[in-house]
Amino acid sequence: MSVFGLQGGGPTWKVPLGRRDSRTAHREGTGTIPTGHESLANIATLFKSMGLDSTDLVALSGVHTFGRARCAAFMDRLYNFNNVSGKIDPILNGTYAKTLRQLCPKGGDVTSLIDLDEQTSLTFDNKYFLNLQNRRGLLQTDQELFSTKGAETVAIVNRFASSQSQFFNSFAKAMIKMGNINPLTGTNGEIRLDCRKTN
Structure with missing residues (x-):
């Protein structure tokens, strides 16, 4: 076992050693990663097909406490929601939408x-x-x-918003589950000496 954690704080969790990893990158395998425009139902179905439940989905989405997105990934919410020219996504907080329009002006650098x-x-x-x-x-x-009205994820978001420790605990469990999705077996791949590079 090895202990893994994130820079910037957050939980730590024990990672079982000995997982076999691919020796090469497979770009085609990234086709199942949600794009940012899919419905909650589609994403939940994708996660379920990999053995991950709604708590895992919400917890793993919480990794977006880090990172950035290009304007191109969400500009439709600011200027063309549901293909209606000039329409802002009505779910977006109005003040936040105005700020985002300043940061990502129409015709600006996407x-x-x-x-x-x-x-x-x-x-x-x-x-x-x-x-x-x-x-x-x-x-x-x-x-x-x-x-999303009626979605079970709403209660999970509320729970994590009110308890950082519950979020951290669920995130660590979901990371362990995700690490065990379709592992390579037999002589496929390799057990890496350094997880960041092939042997």
Whole structure:
């Protein structure tokens, strides 16, 4: 066992050693990663097909307390929601939408990077869930975790927003589950001496 954690704070968890990894990158395997525009139902179905439940989905989405997204990833929410010219996503907090329009002006640089968590982008914490409660989720797929009426993810977002320790605990469990999805066996791949590079 080895202990793994994240820079910027956050939980740690024990990772079993000996997992076999591929010797090469497989770009085609990234086709199952959600794009930021899919419905919550589609993402939940994808996660379920990999043995991950709604708590795992919300916890793993919480990694968006870190990172940035290009304007191109969410500009449709600011200028062309549901293909209606000039329409802003009505779920977006109005003040936040105005700020985003200033940071990502129509006709501007679509490669500009915006923090996924406007409050604490360099700290792994539960502020991401507070953002969702305040309708300040940058990506549509993030906001739908809280704004999809009747979704079981709403209660999970509320729980994580009120308890950082519950978020950390669920995130660590979900990371372990994710690490055990379709492991290579037999002579396929290799057990790496350094997880960042092939042997």
